[in-house]
Each structure stands twice: as C-alpha cells, then as structure tokens.
Amino acid sequence: MMRLNGRVAMVTGCGGERGLGRGIARRLAADGADLVLIDVAPKGTRVLAAKPAGAWGGLPAVAAEIEALGRRAVTGLLDIRSARQIDDVIARALEAFGRIDILVNNAAAPPGADRVPVVELPEEAWDVVLDTNLKGTFLVSKAVARVMLEKKIRGRIVNIASDRAKVGTTNLAAYCASKFGLVGLTQCLAMELAPAGITVKELIAEYCGGMLDGHAFYAYLPGGASGGILPASMGDIPLDFDTLQPYGCFIGSAAVMILSDRDRATDAARNLMQFFSEESCGQCTPCRVGTAKALALLDAPIWNQALLAELSQVMIDASICGLGQAAPNPVLSVMKYFPHELV
Numbered sequence: 001m002m003r004l005n006g007r008v009a010m011v012t013g014c015g016g017e018r019g020l021g022r023g024i025a026r027r028l029a030a031d032g033a034d035l036v037l038i039d040v041a042p043k044g045t046r047v048l049a050a051k052p053a054g055a056w057g058g059l060p061a062v063a064a065e066i067e068a069l070g071r072r073a074v075t076g077l078l079d080i081r082s083a084r085q086i087d088d089v090i091a092r093a094l095e096a097f098g099r100i101d102i103l104v105n106n107a108a109a110p111p112g113a114d115r116v117p118v119v120e121l122p123e124e125a126w127d128v129v130l131d132t133n134l135k136g137t138f139l140v141s142k143a144v145a146r147v148m149l150e151k152k153i154r155g156r157i158v159n160i161a162s163d164r165a166k167v168g169t170t171n172l173a174a175y176c177a178s179k180f181g182l183v184g185l186t187q188c189l190a191m192e193l194a195p196a197g198i199t200v201k202e203l204i205a206e207y208c209g210g211m212l213d214g215h216a217f218y219a220y221l222p223g224g225a226s227g228g229i230l231p232a233s234m235g236d237i238p239l240d241f242d243t244l245q246p247y248g249c250f251i252g253s254a255a256v257m258i259l260s261d262r263d264r265a266t267d268a269a270r271n272l273m274q275f276f277s278e279e280s281c282g283q284c285t286p287c288r289v290g291t292a293k294a295l296a297l298l299d300a301p302i303w304n305q306a307l308l309a310e311l312s313q314v315m316i317d318a319s320i321c322g323l324g325q326a327a328p329n330p331v332l333s334v335m336k337y338f339p340h341e342l343v
Contacts (some may be wrong), residue, residue, distance in 0.1 A: 002032030003209070008097040010036035012080055012140060013107030016044025017056035020160065021106040028063055034072040036093040037062050040079050045110045073099070080107050080136030086143045097278065099151060103144040104158045114174040126174045128211040133178035138185055145193060154206040157193070159186045191254060197243075200256060200303050203237040215260035219338070223252025226326035229265050229333040248332060265338040269330040270298045276327040287324025290315040294331065303342055305335050 009028045014021025014037050015079070021044070025035050039045075042287050043058035057064075059075040066073040074096045076089040093100055109132035113125035141157055148155040164172060165179035200220045204210060211217055217232045222239055228249030237243060256275055259268060277291035290311055297308050312328030321323045334341065 003029060005032035007033045007101040008036065008093070008099050008101035009033040010038065010093060010100050010144065011104045011106055012038045012078070012136075013040075013044065014062055015039030015042060015059040017042055017104075018091060018200075022062050023106075024104050024106060025062055026069070027067045027104065028075075028104075029066040029071040032071070034065050035063075035074075035099055036089070036097070036100065036176070037066070037073055037075045037080045038080075038089060040077065040107065042077065056248075058200075066183070067101060075106070080140050082133045083139050083143070085260050086139055090143055090147060094147070096302060099153060100144055100147050100155065101153055102156045102158070103141065104160070105140055106160050107136060108133050108160070109178075110173075111175075115171050117171060118173045129174035130178050130181075131173070134181045134185065141185070141189060141280070144190070146194075156207065156209070157189060159188070183286075196242045197238040199236050199238060201208060201232075203239070203256060204235075204258065211258075211260060213261060217258065217265065218261045219259040219265050219268075221255075221257040221259075221268070224255040224257075224321070225275060226329050227252040228329040229259075229268060231265075231337050234337070242319060248329065248336065254328075261304065263332045264341055265330075266298075266303075266341045269334045270295070272330045273298055273327065276323060281323075284320045286315045287316040287321070287327070290324065291321070291327055294342065298331065303335070305342070 009025075011017065011021050011025045011028070014025045016022060016039070020041070025037060029035055032174055041058075042060075042334055043056055061077050063073040078085050078089045080086065088098070100114060109129045112128070113122055114129050135160055141159070144155075145157065147153070159182055161182050162175075162179045163177045165183045165220065168176045172197060194203060200222065201217070204217060214323050217235065219229055219231050220235065221227055221229050222237075227244070228247070230247060230249060234247065239246065239251060239256065241251055263281070273291060273295045277295050280286040280287045280291050294308065294311055294315075297304055297311070308331055312332055315328050316325050
C-alpha cells in the first residue's frame with residue numbers, strides 16, 4: 001500500500017552514496033512520497049576523508065532512483081546554516097509540489113577537527129558542529145514548520161539524533177552537545193506544534209501516521225513513566241493539564257507512550273516499577289522499600305491487589321519526593337482499567 005501517496009517529503013543530507021539520507025529518501029518514495037532532495041555538496045559529504053569518492057552520481061543519482069520508483073523528485077544544494085538558502089530551496093519545492101508534508105533533518109557535520117579532548121578543541125571546530133547539527137536543524141525545521149502551519153498541513157518533522165544524545169563520550173564534546181541539544185529542540189517542537197488538548201487518537205492518526213501494520217491501539221501512557229496507563233477506549237481525553245487527574249493520571253512530561261494489542265499493561269507496569277526501584281535514591285523508606293516490595297508483588301503469578309493498593313497508598317502519602325509518590329500510578333491504573341489482564 002502506497003500510504004504516502006500525495007505527500008511530499010524533504011530530506012537533508014541525502015546526496016551521499018552510503019549515507020542514511022539516500023536510504024530514507026528511497027523508502028519514502030517506495031511508500032508513495034515525492035521527494036525534495038537536499039545536500040550541501042552534489043555528492044554529499046564523506047564521513048571519512050580517506051574514503052574514495054568513487055564514481056557515485058550524487059543527488060542526480062538519488063533523484064533517478066526516486067523517479068525509477070514512479071515518484072517525482074527535485075534536488076537542491078543547500079548549506080542548512082543559511083536561512084536565506086533554506087528559504088530559496090523551500091520556494092523551489094513549493095513551486096514544484098505546492099506543499100511539504102514531511103521533513104527529515106538528516107544532514108550533519110562530518111567528523112573533523114572536533115574529535116579531540118575539550119582542552120584541545122578549536123572554537124572554529126565547535127562552531128561547525130553546533131551550527132550544522134543544531135542550528136541548521138533549527139533553521140530548516142522553523143522554515144518548514146511555518147509552511148505546514150500556513151497551509152494547515154498536519155505534517156511530520158523527523159530529527160536524526162544518536163545514542164550520544166544521552167551519554168557523553170570522550171573526544172566528542174561538540175557532537176554530544178549538538179545531539180543533546182537536538183533532543184531538547186525536538187521536544188520543544190513537539191510540544192509547540194502538536195497543540196495542547198489534542199487527544200491520543202488524533203496524535204496517532206494525524207501526527208504519527210497511524211499504528212504499524214498488524215498492530216491495534218490498545219493502551220497508552222499519557223505522561224511518561226509515572227503518568228499512569230489508560231485503555232484505548234479512553235483515547236478521546238484531551239492531553240492537557242488538569243484533564244487527566246479525574247482518571248488517576250496526569251500529563252507529566254508529556255512523553256506519550258503507546259501500547260499495541262501485542263503488549264500487556266501488566267508488563268508495562270512491572271517494567272516501570274523496576275525502573276522506579278532502580279532510580280529510587282533510597283533516602284526514604286516508603287519509596288526505597290515500597291518499590292522493591294511492589295516489584296516482588298508484581299512478579300507473582302497472581303497479583304495481591306488488596307496489598308498492592310494498601311502499599312501504593314502508603315507510598316503516595318509518605319514518600320518525600322515525586323518519584324515515590326507517583327511510582328504506584330501505573331499499577332493502580334492496571335487494577336482499575338485492565339482487570340481482564342489480572343484474571
């Protein structure tokens with residue numbers, strides 16, 4: 001099924017022969033999208049300077065591959081650090097297709113003089129990485145988001161981060177900083193562009209492209225690990241402050257997590273309690289002992305619901321911080337909304 005028929009996708013950093021961008025563009029075309037193919041150089045930037053350039057045809061070759069799949073493609077050279085160049089490319093894309101539905105920010109600075117200890121890191125090398133990976137993504141996202149808003153397009157913006165967006169690494173200060181920042185930028189974009197009050201069903205259908213083939217929407221966590229768990233039948237509740245409290249849940253970090261019919265809410269609650277047990281600082285007994293005891297009860301073949309409810313209330317009332325107070329929420333949600341899993 002060509003589920004992206006009629007959609008237009010813009011992919012940055014897709015002129016390289018072996019890069020992610022080329023593969024992303026081809027997959028989008030295979031799903032029916034027309035493509036705006038962007039790179040800073042006709043053949044992309046080589047990840048390793050020593051890697052031979054070869055006879056690769058660059059952006060025109062990627063465009064030919066897209067057209068071979070029956071889709072249309074336009075190409076453009078663009079330094080994503082330049083707002084003027086971005087505006088020019090977007091104008092060309094709109095002239096060709098009239099819309100942009102998907103943006104994949106794949107372009108990134110190649111390894112270079114930044115791969116040294118911080119005390120040896122040249123300011124110029126730092127600037128190249130941050131300006132490309134973070135500022136460039138910001139500029140392209142800002143420009144494309146404006147088009148989406150003006151044309152009332154429920155689009156998608158995909159930013160390519162890294163496991164180095166979570167953990168720092170020696171000799172990668174600029175790269176790690178750019179990817180840490182990219183995660184924050186992505187979260188801000190999500191909260192600003194997906195309006196407060198949207199329902200999870202709207203979020204799935206209009207912003208996420210629906211559930212994966214073979215999966216049905218079963219349940220969701222509306223507010224991260226401690227925000228509780230609700231069934232799909234309650235997917236029409238607005239996701240906003242003060243809208244979820246009547247159901248024993250809250251918006252929390254606004255990090256919505258979706259469970260399909262291949263998942264179990266009991267498994268999710270058990271995994272979350274394991275997380276809370278490991279994250280507990282141990283300062284107060286209700287949290288330190290409570291999370292460990294709750295985890296043991298959840299590992300039992302049959303949940304002792306009366307004891308879990310009593311333990312949860314003690315943790316809520318007596319824990320000194322939010323972790324211990326909110327840790328029981330997923331368990332309480334399961335007992336309230338998923339009793340069929342406990343039979």
